[in-house]
Amino acid sequence: MTDTNDTRPHMPLGLALRGYTGVIQHLSARDTGSALSDIELESRLIELGFVEGARVEVLHEGLVGRDPIAVRVDSITIAVRRREAMAIIVA
Amino acid sequence: MELPLLHLALVGTPNSGKTSLFNALTGSRQKVANYPGVTVERKEGFFVTPQGRQVSVVDLPGTYSLRGRSPDEEITRDFVLGKASGETVPDLVLCVADSTNLRLTIRLLLELKRTGRPMILVLNMFDIATRRGITVDVERLAKELGVPVVTSIAVRKGGTADLLTLTDEISARLAAEPAENNWRALSVAELRSTQREADRIIADCVSLPSRPDTWTARIDAVVLHPVGGLIVLALILFVMFQAVFAWAQPLMDLLKSGFDVLGELVHDTLPAGLLQSFLQNGVISGVGSVIVFLPQIILIFLFILLLEDFGYMARAAFLMDRIMGGAGLHGRAFIPLLSSFACAIPGIMATRVIDNKRDRLTTILIAPLMTCSARIPVYTLIISAFIPARDVWGFINLQGLVMFGLYVAGITSALLVSFLIKFFMLRDYAPAPFMLELPDYKMPRLKSIAIGVYTRAKMFLHRAGTTIFSMMVLIWFLASFPQPPAGATEPAINFSLAAIIGKALEPLLAPVGFNWQIAVALIPGMAAREVAVAALGTVYAIEGGKEAAEQIGQVLATKWSLATALSMLAWYIFAPQCASTLAVIRRETGSWRWMAVTFTYMLVLAYAASLVTYNVAVALGAG
Numbered sequence: 001m002t003d004t005n006d007t008r009p010h011m012p013l014g015l016a017l018r019g020y021t022g023v024i025q026h027l028s029a030r031d032t033g034s035a036l037s038d039i040e041l042e043s044r045l046i047e048l049g050f051v052e053g054a055r056v057e058v059l060h061e062g063l064v065g066r067d068p069i070a071v072r073v074d075s076i077t078i079a080v081r082r083r084e085a086m087a088i089i090v091a
Numbered sequence: 092m093e094l095p096l097l098h099l100a101l102v103g104t105p106n107s108g109k110t111s112l113f114n115a116l117t118g119s120r121q122k123v124a125n126y127p128g129v130t131v132e133r134k135e136g137f138f139v140t141p142q143g144r145q146v147s148v149v150d151l152p153g154t155y156s157l158r159g160r161s162p163d164e165e166i167t168r169d170f171v172l173g174k175a176s177g178e179t180v181p182d183l184v185l186c187v188a189d190s191t192n193l194r195l196t197i198r199l200l201l202e203l204k205r206t207g208r209p210m211i212l213v214l215n216m217f218d219i220a221t222r223r224g225i226t227v228d229v230e231r232l233a234k235e236l237g238v239p240v241v242t243s244i245a246v247r248k249g250g251t252a253d254l255l256t257l258t259d260e261i262s263a264r265l266a267a268e269p270a271e272n273n274w275r276a277l278s279v280a281e282l283r284s285t286q287r288e289a290d291r292i293i294a295d296c297v298s299l300p301s302r303p304d305t306w307t308a309r310i311d312a313v314v315l316h317p318v319g320g321l322i323v324l325a326l327i328l329f330v331m332f333q334a335v336f337a338w339a340q341p342l343m344d345l346l347k348s349g350f351d352v353l354g355e356l357v358h359d360t361l362p363a364g365l366l367q368s369f370l371q372n373g374v375i376s377g378v379g380s381v382i383v384f385l386p387q388i389i390l391i392f393l394f395i396l397l398l399e400d401f402g403y404m405a406r407a408a409f410l411m412d413r414i415m416g417g418a419g420l421h422g423r424a425f426i427p428l429l430s431s432f433a434c435a436i437p438g439i440m441a442t443r444v445i446d447n448k449r450d451r452l453t454t455i456l457i458a459p460l461m462t463c464s465a466r467i468p469v470y471t472l473i474i475s476a477f478i479p480a481r482d483v484w485g486f487i488n489l490q491g492l493v494m495f496g497l498y499v500a501g502i503t504s505a506l507l508v509s510f511l512i513k514f515f516m517l518r519d520y521a522p523a524p525f526m527l528e529l530p531d532y533k534m535p536r537l538k539s540i541a542i543g544v545y546t547r548a549k550m551f552l553h554r555a556g557t558t559i560f561s562m563m564v565l566i567w568f569l570a571s572f573p574q575p576p577a578g579a580t581e582p583a584i585n586f587s588l589a590a591i592i593g594k595a596l597e598p599l600l601a602p603v604g605f606n607w608q609i610a611v612a613l614i615p616g617m618a619a620r621e622v623a624v625a626a627l628g629t630v631y632a633i634e635g636g637k638e639a640a641e642q643i644g645q646v647l648a649t650k651w652s653l654a655t656a657l658s659m660l661a662w663y664i665f666a667p668q669c670a671s672t673l674a675v676i677r678r679e680t681g682s683w684r685w686m687a688v689t690f691t692y693m694l695v696l697a698y699a700a701s702l703v704t705y706n707v708a709v710a711l712g713a714g
Contacts, residue, residue, distance in 0.1 A: 034524055035447065039279055040160075041524070046282045047155040048526060049194050051290070059308075063317035064413035068422070068525055070315060075299060076192050077307075077529040079409040079422075084524045 013056060014086035021057040022090035024050060032086040041087055049073045050088050097146045097262050098179050100170060102203065103187035104195050105153035106530040108215040108245055111539040112187055113150040115245040119542055142259045155195055157202055158276055163443055171206055172272060182265055184210045190220035191531060193297060197289035200236065205274040209265060210238050213254055217242040224300035232296040246536045307531045320410045331394045332498055333491045339386035350379030373567030376628050378560055384468045384621065385548060391433050391464050392547045400535035405527050412525050418506040419513025421445055422525040424454040431461035435672045439679055453512050455679060456689055459672050460505040462498045465620040469663050470497055472624050476644040477656040500664050566626045589630060603701035604655040616668045654708035661704035667693035
């Protein structure tokens with residue numbers, strides 16, 4: 001059951017709704033509209049544990065525009081805005 | 092043989108329990124200062140190892156990497172590399188990890204290893220990890236990392252014994268190990284590969300339970316609920332302010348009667364004259380009226396430290412991010428702004444966690460609008476003199492409600508100002524990212540909290556003993572000299588310098604309902620807001636004699652109209668009356684301009700708010 005990732009469509013984590021679970025496929029920091037440069041955004045995401053293969057689950061959403069989101073990344077929980085989460089491609 | 096002082100540095104990610112370890116190691120033997128040239132707090136403590144080695148340990152700012160993307164993180168990097176000016180290279184680096192959450196720390200440690208500094212990995216909060224069913228193969232971890240690993244339970248007595256022993260062992264053979272620094276900033280690919288390496292090592296050495304911490308999940312289900320979470324947040328803030336107002340009262344009354352007794356003792360022992368007046372009116376009633384607020388300041392810091400230790404602060408930032416975003420603020424601004432309720436100075440210094448310059452500037456500009464604890468004395472005095480202590484709706488204390496209202500007014504105006512800044516000054520820029528770890532909830536560490544509250548209380552008392560004391564002496568002097576001519580029938584203060592200054596300012600302040608006594612009190616209030624209370628006490632004490640000094644609240648109730656009292660409250664929501672805050676703004680923004688901007692906009696708001704309040708109140712018959 002765990003190898004269904006190949007068949008699931010790839011999507012940015014920034015579009016995932018509460019309850020979504022998946023695995024990080026790759027990071028794509030280009031054109032997210034973040035105030036950070038591509039390299040800086042990617043570095044920070046990695047430093048917070050968003051690396052390929054990590055399991056993610058969207059645990060909570062904020063009140064306004066379902067933003068930001070609280071994401072379980074393997075064993076830790078990270079709060080991130082949807083804008084930056086667009087750089088994380090999951091399936 | 093006396094060995095030289097051993098220098099340790101604590102490095103770790105935010106939430107790794109670094110500070111509780113620091114407190115456990117050093118107890119209250121701590122020194123808090125700033126690094127030269129930057130306003131990063133430098134916390135150093137001292138202890139002695141079992142073998143009698145004197146140790147100095149520095150608690151470095153939390154960081155996820157050595158890239159140094161904020162002034163705090165740069166300090167951590169430079170300190171470890173021995174490049175921080177005026178600092179000794181640490182003999183030994185303690186890399187502190189939360190045992191329940193090793194991923195990010197192991198990655199940081201792999202990066203730290205490249206610096207060549209001798210290092211120990213401290214698996215802190217090991218008891219919590221064990222309780223959750225996490226097992227760590229410590230020996231294997233040490234072998235894979237090539238770094239000694241030790242477990243610790245910072246909060247338990249003797250929980251750091253292993254760490255102390257290991258420190259002794261390692262320090263004994265330190266000199267033999269030459270340090271070579273191979274560190275350079277990591278590329279994205281290297282970051283990724285170190286994280287992979289860290290994950291591999293963890294997979295080899297750590298076994299995680301199949302289910303995560305259920306308590307955190309259960310609490311978060313309520314606390315991070317989009318609507319429920321905000322209600323919880325509002326409740327917490329409400330309880331906090333009711334508590335600060337209601338619970339502290341008995342203790343404050345006790346302190347107050349203590350100072351009254353002391354004042355009378357001086358009055359009865361010394362002959363009438365200048366010395367008696369100076370000690371009783373200037374020193375005891377002046378400084379006493381400020382120290383009386385110690386219980387409230389302790390309570391507010393207690394709440395803030397408890398919430399922080401519990402892990403709630405990050406949640407509050409999460410809940411408030413978009414809401415504050417509407418007002419042009421970053422979610423991370425929530426913590427500095429909340430700290431500003433205690434004092435704007437640590438609040439403004441805490442804005443360093445905001446790495447975007449414009450977000451940070453906005454937060455700095457509005458932080459002084461948060462109701463700091465120095466306003467509490469002024470609010471308390473006026474509220475207890477003018478607002479009846481009855482219950483509304485059966486259970487809410489009306490005085491507490493007014494207090495709550497003043498806090499709300501401060502917050503609302505802060506959001507409004509921030510919105511205006513965003514709208515007029517800093518238009519069209521993409522909002523800075525909000526990325527924050529939400530740590531698992533932890534039972535607050537009582538000893539650590541006690542040390543934190545103690546440090547703050549000490550700072551407050553120190554201020555009361557120095558700044559406030561000297562201001563009180565000045566006020567007493569202004570209010571006592573020149574002495575009235577022989578045979579004068581009017582109160583002595585009417586002839587004093589204070590009256591001359593106050594009366595000169597009176598025409599300016601008359602439209603907002605302030606009399607010259609208030610004008611006199613506002614001047615030393617520039618040094619510190621709470622001094623205004625003491626100054627009013629001194630002014631009215633000298634005017635009205637001993638009874639007045641004891642019952643300053645009652646005196647105000649007879650001397651002021653309700654409209655004046657309300658106008659004074661409105662004034663204090665906004666007034667830029669704190670020289671230290673202005674000085675910190677100047678230092679943090681690096682420019683006089685922003686200090687002047689803050690001063691001017693707050694003064695204008697204060698005057699306008701008082702003007703409206705006074706005239707509305709007079710029109711409603713409260714004049």
